[in-house]
Amino acid sequence: MVFRPSYDEFVNFSAYIEYMESRGAHKAGIVKIIPPREWKPRKSGYDIENINMTIPAPICQVVTGAHGLYQQINIQQRRQMTLRQFMEKANSELHQTPRHIDYDDLERKYWKNITYISALYAADVKGTLSDDDLDVWNIGRLDTILNLVNTDYGIEIDGVNTAYLYFGMWKSSFAWHTEDMDLYSINYLHFGMPKTWYAIPPAYGTRLEKLANETFKENYQECNAYLRHKMTMISPKVLNQHNIPFNKITQEAGEIIITFPFGYHAGFNHGFNGAESTNFASKRWIEYGKRASICKCRSDMVKISMETFVRHFQPERYENWLKGKDYGCHPEKPGKICAASPPTLNEYQMEQLESCQSSKTKSSLPQKRGCSLPMQSSEDDDKASVSSSCSSRLKQAVVKIRKLPSIPATANTTDTPPAEPAEKYDFNSIAVVRIKRLWNDLPGEPGTNLLTNGIVKNTKRMRFQTKVLTLDDED
Template identity: 80%
Template sequence: MSKRLSFDGDDENNIPRIMTFRPKYEEFTNFAAYIEYMESRGAHKAGLVKIIPPVEWTPRKSGYDIENINMTIPPPICQVVEGAHGIYQQFNMQQRRQMTLRQFMEKANSELHQTPRHINYDDLERKYWKNITYISPLYAADIKGTLSDEDLDVWNIGRLDTILNLVNTDYGIEIDGVNTAYLYFGMWKSSFAWHTEDMDLYSINYLHFGAPKTWYAIPPKYGRRLEKLANETFVANYQDCNAYLRHKMTMISPKVLRQHNIPFNKITQEAGEIMITFPFGYHAGFNHGFNGAESTNFASKRWIEYGKRASICKCRSDMVKISMETFVRHFQPELYENWLKGEDFGCHPEEPGKIRAAAPPTINQYQVIQESSQSCKSKAGTPQKRGCSLAADVDAQSDVDDKESGSVNCKQPVVKLRKLPVATPLTTQTANPQIEASASTSTKKYDFNSIAVVRVKRLWKELPNENTGTNLLTNGIVKNTKRMRFQTKVLTLDDED
């Protein structure tokens, strides 16, 4: 059941509501035609729609007995959430060990991760936001594969046959999770942060089995309001990347959205139901417990104008960047020459009246991105999920503050220390092994710790920060943090011989 929320300054009747469709099998057989039909009814105006498939449609005839699904899950991510008062950032920490689907189910149903007792969905939602920063859940996300039968011809998520296939036919490129299917296995509290799809594409999500999902969706016409709120809240992130919402790290609660007059809807997806997100439809949500879903992206002619004007993240190598050349050439031939010259002036579909040129044409960068991503993985050893926040190996990282973890473009000032003699020899070891003095060839020993403290205190005071903060630096400690919302400054001391 969807819920519509009203806001001051907006006529309640003008806020689109999430629709639910129950097609007959004959209507259901033509995927593209049914998407067009729903849009003719105005379903796209809410940014999200629910479809209850006809009973004749069975994507997996053998059912979902976990004992009979022989599947190994790549290392899942641990979702660490930091923040307070309805404003959070989610960091996806890559685990080291792969799991079988049965092991993941047992973990999800364990006492630590099981769904809490609740009266109804609203009660469970309150528990989610109240406990979002506690007990980090695991999420087996972005797994290439399908649970649907190979001979499924109607609404087969791995073979939707929309114009997005031109990326494959014209460029010979297959993009995992974009024009192929991805699987997602969740547990209580595993979440997806506020985002639109890559290149503002459509997406489809079918919940094969298990506990429900709660979805939040902002009507596309109000999407810029969410971006404005996020940009003003996470200033440093926005300065580092003007498309940082594509990192899928930003979580804002319904309470905060109401406070800032941002209209949204929420709806619960049950097992056996389909959710469709529309171009430039911001959405977020969480899982109620152990479940399995299948998803991919697709496109229509209506999407092309969105794709031409979609924001692009340029700070991460794994972000999907599809050249619009094939789509403009096939479906907008009258604009093709001007588009090639960067003179295709028009409006973003959700911003009528703001005329600007579409992004200049680029080569299809996905193959280059893949190679660069593989190179980065081999060097850094920290694989990254498509479109997820930067992953880090939790077994190789004991303290989130000590390393870059999920931060974006975290620049660390380096303090180089000179070794200076002291008048008297040391009688005890220094507290920090990073700057602990080693015995010299002479009887004279050095106290690097006291020197480090002085230099770090001096540099700490010189660091630009609009808030003075509290300096917790004590003798023997050479690393500290100064927090402005969720930003962290880290001083790395380089012991120079």
């Protein structure tokens, strides 16, 4: 559905959300709003030369897969960029939007070329492009019940109850996901090329989960909420093949997109653009939040205690909820009675994150939600080794960084940092020692060394899996 409110209808944010839901807008999982002409979030315009914005760590999106089923790895870059530099990159010959007849033609080109030429996405950038004196629909300070997280707990969660900016280019994407804690989200496209959005009606969200769980079984076995990793890309063609209904809408500059609780959505950018987004809540969301799936395998996932919401808006259920006896159904899963999740602590403490980051080196960058850790620079190579836990099916797209021990490699390792600077490691010799040990432990007759300088055994028992990440020359 598309709504075109007058300014008087538009003034009260929460009231207009309730009005749209009274018209059934939430059943689609997504809605587009064309704001009134009187509403101008940035009166000075969008001349990039006059926008002093630095992107601390854009992400490089590496996509693998085929036949409409893909996995996207977001590799956080160490080098920061100015907004002008990002625009020049987006408009370069390598990343510019291809020629197309209409939006449908561009959509076909997107899915045909999704695995080629990794796009950069400046996602989760703290800040706002809206004027400070904007009081109506100011994304940075929406007046909804989500504010209780700040007033009752004293917690600010970047991008959840504060604004985030997103600068995209052609083919930069956001994978299938629901919002943290299944919250609402609002996205305003300030300037630039459009975005294409796909959305699953909340009533059919479990169908998408079932398809993803069956398709990416290894991911599901490792984390039953792995769709929150924002890695899974499924094309409309595959959704049609599995009878999963979906909506598609294109957001142009100056338009607002709202996503609703448990509304799975995904999409891509048509070219260089800038958007602002945050989350919000309503009383209707509370039952969704109490029963939202939680990812427990990643430390950067948002977990909000529902205590303040149940206490304020469901006092008659508060005691049973504390005891784990608040029985009921998920709003989109009728007939399946279960107890709501018991109280949890707020595990996304900004103060703790800041204290952890301050203990790191000044050159380190905060990790974006859903991103791999930044790749090490050359001067850090002697201090850390980077190992990817990706398998051929991209089991878990996380780059893990560990410090090397200061004692010999043959001894037991320890995480305790050395008292004195360790000597530089000869990685080649360490690898040779370890591979020789594995080689000698293989059963059967001695193998044949196939290389003049190497340890490759002539046996079918050895298997090697490789993963190639293609980066730009400057990276």
